[in-house]
Amino acid sequence: MREDSSSKKIMSDTSDRSSKVQSRLKQIYSKTVLPVEKRFQYDFFYESPFLTDVEFDSKPQVMLVGQYSVGKTSFIRYILGRDFPGQRIGPEPTTDRFTVLLNGPEERTIPGNALSVHPDLPFRGLERFGVSFLSRFEGSQLPSSVLKSITLIDTPGILSGEKQRTNRGYDFTRVVSWFAERADLIILLFDAHKLDISDELKGAIDALKGHEDKIRCILNKADQIDRQQLMRVYGALLWSLGKTMSSPEVARVYVGSFWEEQLKNMDNADLFEMEEKDLMNDLAILPRQSAVRKINELVKRIRKVKTLAYIIGYLKGQMPSLMGKEKKQQKLINDLPNVFRTIMKKYNLSPGDFPDITKFAEKLKDSKFAEFHSLKEEQIALLDKCLTVDIPKLMEELPSEKDTPDILRKKMGDMNLNNPDAMNVPVPTRNEKFGKQDLGGSNPFGYSEDVEDKYWALQDSADRLFDSFQALGPEGGFLPPNVAKDVLLKTGLGKDQLRQIWNLSDIDRDGYLDHHEYVVAMFLCDAVIQKNKPIPAELPIGVVPPSKRSLLKARKTEGF
Numbered sequence: 001m002r003e004d005s006s007s008k009k010i011m012s013d014t015s016d017r018s019s020k021v022q023s024r025l026k027q028i029y030s031k032t033v034l035p036v037e038k039r040f041q042y043d044f045f046y047e048s049p050f051l052t053d054v055e056f057d058s059k060p061q062v063m064l065v066g067q068y069s070v071g072k073t074s075f076i077r078y079i080l081g082r083d084f085p086g087q088r089i090g091p092e093p094t095t096d097r098f099t100v101l102l103n104g105p106e107e108r109t110i111p112g113n114a115l116s117v118h119p120d121l122p123f124r125g126l127e128r129f130g131v132s133f134l135s136r137f138e139g140s141q142l143p144s145s146v147l148k149s150i151t152l153i154d155t156p157g158i159l160s161g162e163k164q165r166t167n168r169g170y171d172f173t174r175v176v177s178w179f180a181e182r183a184d185l186i187i188l189l190f191d192a193h194k195l196d197i198s199d200e201l202k203g204a205i206d207a208l209k210g211h212e213d214k215i216r217c218i219l220n221k222a223d224q225i226d227r228q229q230l231m232r233v234y235g236a237l238l239w240s241l242g243k244t245m246s247s248p249e250v251a252r253v254y255v256g257s258f259w260e261e262q263l264k265n266m267d268n269a270d271l272f273e274m275e276e277k278d279l280m281n282d283l284a285i286l287p288r289q290s291a292v293r294k295i296n297e298l299v300k301r302i303r304k305v306k307t308l309a310y311i312i313g314y315l316k317g318q319m320p321s322l323m324g325k326e327k328k329q330q331k332l333i334n335d336l337p338n339v340f341r342t343i344m345k346k347y348n349l350s351p352g353d354f355p356d357i358t359k360f361a362e363k364l365k366d367s368k369f370a371e372f373h374s375l376k377e378e379q380i381a382l383l384d385k386c387l388t389v390d391i392p393k394l395m396e397e398l399p400s401e402k403d404t405p406d407i408l409r410k411k412m413g414d415m416n417l418n419n420p421d422a423m424n425v426p427v428p429t430r431n432e433k434f435g436k437q438d439l440g441g442s443n444p445f446g447y448s449e450d451v452e453d454k455y456w457a458l459q460d461s462a463d464r465l466f467d468s469f470q471a472l473g474p475e476g477g478f479l480p481p482n483v484a485k486d487v488l489l490k491t492g493l494g495k496d497q498l499r500q501i502w503n504l505s506d507i508d509r510d511g512y513l514d515h516h517e518y519v520v521a522m523f524l525c526d527a528v529i530q531k532n533k534p535i536p537a538e539l540p541i542g543v544v545p546p547s548k549r550s551l552l553k554a555r556k557t558e559g560f
Contacts, residue, residue, distance in 0.1 A: 020397065021291040021294070021295070021394065021397065021398070022056045022057055022291075022294070024390075024394050025056050025294055025295065025298055025394070026053055026056050028298070028386055028390055028391070028394075029051055029056070029298060032382045032383065032385075032386050032390075033298075033301065033302055033305055033383070033386070034050060034051075035379065036305050036306075036309055036379050036383060037050060037305055038050070039309070039373050039376070039379070040305070040308050040309045040312045040313075040372075040373065041312075041367075042304075042305055042308055044363065044367075045308060045355060045360065045363050046304065046308075046355065047128075047174070048125075048178075048181065049124070049125040049128070051301075052122070052124065054119070054120060054121065054122045054124075055122040055182065056294060058121075058122040058151070058182075059149065059150055059151050059287075059290070060149070060150045060151070060184035060185070060286040060287060060289075060290045060293065061150070061151045061152075061153060061179070061182055061183045061184055061185075062150055062151070062152050062153065062183065062184065062185045062186075062187065062283065062286070063153040063155065063176075063179050063180065063183040063185070063186050063187070064076065064152070064153065064154055064155060064187045064189060065155050065158070065176065065186065065187070065188050065189070065204055065208075066155075066157070066158060066188060066189035066190065066191075066201075067157060067158045067159070067190075067191070067194070067198065067201055068156075068157025068158065068159065069157065069191065070157075070189040070190060070191045070220055070221075071189060071191070071220045071221060071258060071259060072154055072155070072157070072189055073087060073088065073154055074258070074259040075187075075189065075218070075220070075258045075259065076101065076152055076154055077259070077260075078258055078259045078260050079146055079152070079283070080101070080142075080144050080146055080147070080152075081146075082142075082144075084101060084107075084140045084142050085107050085108060085109045085140045085141065085142060086099060086109045086138060086140045087140075096136065096156050096157075097112075097136040097137060097138055097156060098112075098136065098137045098138075098153065098154070098155055098156065098175065098179075099137075099138055099139070099140050099153070099154040100115065100123070100137075100138075100139045100140070100151060100152075100153055100154075101139075101140045101141075101142070101144075101147055101151065101152040101153075101154070102121075102139055102140070102141045102142075102147060102151060103141070103142070103143065103144055103147035103148050104141035104142065104143065105143060106141070106142075106143070107141065107142045107143075108141050109138050109139065109140055109141070110138060110139035110140075110141060111134075111138060111139075112126075112133070112134035112135060112136070112137030112138050112139075113131075113134045113135075114139075115137065115138070115139045116134055116137070121139075122182065125178065126175075126178065129170050129171070129174070129175055129178075130170060132169035132170050133169070133170035133175060136156070136168070136169070136170065149286070149287045150184075150283070150286055150287065153179055153183070155176065155179075156168075156172075158198060158200050158201045158204060159198065159200055172200065172203075172204070173203045173204055173206070173207040174207070176204045176207045176208070177207040177208075180207060180208050180211045180214070181211070181297075182297075183211070183214060184214065184286055184289070184290065184293045185214055185216065185282065185283070185286060186208060186211060186214045186215045186216070187215075187216050187217075187218060188205070188215060188216070188217045188218070188251075189217075189218045189220050190217065190218065190219050190220065190237055191220060191221055192219055192220065192221045192222045192224065192225055192230070192233050193221065193224070193225075195233065195236055195237055195240060197240055197244055202244055205244050205245060210300075212245070212249070212251075215245075215251055215252075216251075216252050216254065216279070216282060217237075217241065217251045217252065217253040217254070218253070218254050218255075218256075218258060218279070219233070219234060219237055219253055219254070219255045219256075220256070220257065220258055221257055222255045222256055222257060222268070222272065223256070223257040223263040223264045223265050223268070223272065224257075224264055224265065225265070226265060226267055227267045227268055230255070230268060234253070234255060237253060238250060238251075238253065241253075254275045254276070254278065254279045255268075255271065255272065255275050256271075256272035256275045256276050256279075257272060258276065258279075260433065261433070262433050263433060263434060266434075269434045270434075272434065273434045291398060292398060295391060295394060295395065298391070299387065299391060302383055302386055302387060303350070303353045303387070304353055304355070305383065306349075306353070306380060306383045306384075307343075307349055307353040307354055307355075308355070309375060309379065309380060309383075310343050310347050310349065310375065310380075311339075311340075311343055311354075311355075312372050312373070312375075313372075313373075313374055313375025314339065314342070314343050314346075314375075315332055315339070315364075315369050315372060316369060316370075316372040316373065316374050316375075317374065317375075318332055318369075319369050319370050319372075325369070325370050328369075329364075329368070329369045329370075332364075332369070333361055333364050333365065336357055336360070336361050336364075337357065340354055340357065452541075453546065453549075454546055455542065455546075456542070456544075456545055456546055457540075457542040457543055458516075458519050458520065458523055458543060458545075461519050461522070461523060462515065462516060462519045465515075465518065465519055465522060466515065469515050469518050469519075472487065474514075474515075477514055477515065478510075478512035478513065478514050479512060479513045479514075479518060480512060481511050481512065484502075484512070484513045484518070484521075488501065488502070488521065488525065491525045491529060492529070493525060493528060493529070497528060497535060500535045501521055501524045501525060501528075501535060502521070504520065504524060504535070504536070504538070504539050505517045505518075505520045505521035505524065507520070507539075507544065507545070507548045507551055507552065508548065508551055516545035516547070516548065517545075517548075519545075520539070520543060520544075520545070523543065539552075
């Protein structure tokens with residue numbers, strides 16, 4: 001019962017914090033940003049519908065993109081640890097639709113038309129892509145601990161060769177762009193056996209422009225080639241990505257075999273295991289980063305809205321009051337590069353905040369400049385206030401490395417601070433897959449004494465004493481000497497005894513006690529006070545935290 005109430009408190013603390021941030025963001029958007037968007041037709045020029053409350057409240061979204069048969073659906077199945085409704089896996093292009101995986105009490109598929117009008121889901125904006133797209137869009141609902149925290153989006157396998165000339169019946173790249181704008185993480189998957197980037201895949205990658213910070217790449221099925229081939233394939237992939245993504249920064253590429261089957265080639269098993277852990281960590285922490293991501297996306301949107309307002313206001317100001325309106329409009333469209341440069345210099349704007357000039361010119365051809373609204377300086381001032389005052393103040397409510405333990409508790413709640421994993425997504429760990437025997441690491445009761453290098457006799461004490469350690473206000477995970485000294489003096493033991501206990505507990509000799517060293521110190525004090533045992537000359541190996549045993553071994557070797 002205690003664990004159940006603790007779990008509920010964790011979710012409650014997290015929900016309260018998230019709802020505060022979401023509520024403030026919704027308020028900022030509806031009162032300040034939305035009126036400017038409507039005035040200057042942001043939804044028309046950027047083909048991005050106005051935001052609703054549901055989009056601020058939605059879970060983090062992870063979108064998977066890649067050519068057919070690269071393992072997107074198998075990757076999702078691996079993450080979930082089970083099959084899901086509507087799943088299609090095969091060497092041919094099996095996933096022919098956009099599939100959203102949602103948590104729910106029962107297994108079922110939900111048609112795209114129903115998803116797009118669901119009041120609690122953020123997919124209403126997809127209606128603009130028409131019935132031909134919605135018939136290729138579906139939801140897959142199933143009970144899943146992973147989907148309680150995130151939403152997964154499986155995309156159709158991107159075609160290559162002659163297949164890519166097939167008309168899908170909807171604008172694939174525009175749909176990808178729509179999802180990318182709302183995704184918290186975008187995973188690009190590549191097959192180690194076919195690195196060619198087709199025209200359709202290049203178009204999809206181009207649609208991700210402006211979201212490079214969200215992109216992670218996976219070189220999948222890498223266990224099917226040897227070490228030398230892997231080095232060449234990895235280099236070729238980075239070269240191809242560098243040309244395609246048009247970015248000086250190298251994309252993060254995870255290498256491995258991301259499904260449940262055992263590796264076919266064990267040459268790189270250790271590397272693949274580390275790569276998989278890094279990727280799973282990226283996924284696991286998404287819920288904790290969700291608030292920051294929503295703030296980041298709103299800031300990007302506000303900057304684009306502000307720039308659009310200046311552009312439309314400038315074009316409106318250049319129009320004659322009576323004669324020659326059409327001629328002047330065409331002249332401004334033809335001279336759009338100079339118009340952009342003029343606005344950029346006049347208002348000190350960033351080039352990255354301007355829309356794509358070619359697409360924008362096409363939109364302007366379907367508009368009448370004379371019907372545009374003029375610029376309102378008070379609206380621009382409110383947007384600036386959002387960027388310089390309101391949002392920075394909101395950021396201060398999120399946890400920061402500068403915060404003291406007391407402030408962290410107020411921001412995160414005691415339960416989240418005491419259990420940093422409380423808001424992690426439960427992603428898989430598979431020791432057997434990498435040719436290793438699971439000796440207890442995945443067992444909730446820990447390692448047995450037979451596993452000497454992992455077993456720690458004080459693990460239960462460590463779990464029990466974690467709250468009291470946090471209550472002492474560790475700085476960066478360490479108790480300062482003066483705090484640790486006060487704690488030890490309160491035990492009532494003599495100074496000589498405490499000196500011996502300190503020498504045994506401060507294993508790394510840095511003058512501070514971390515959580516595990518604190519546990520050792522409390523164990524030694526308890527042994528003397530409660531059990532009347534003498535203080536040992538050295539710690540039994542089972543009492544030494546596994547992470548610090550190498551320090552003691554090195555000290556003995558060096559003769560200290």
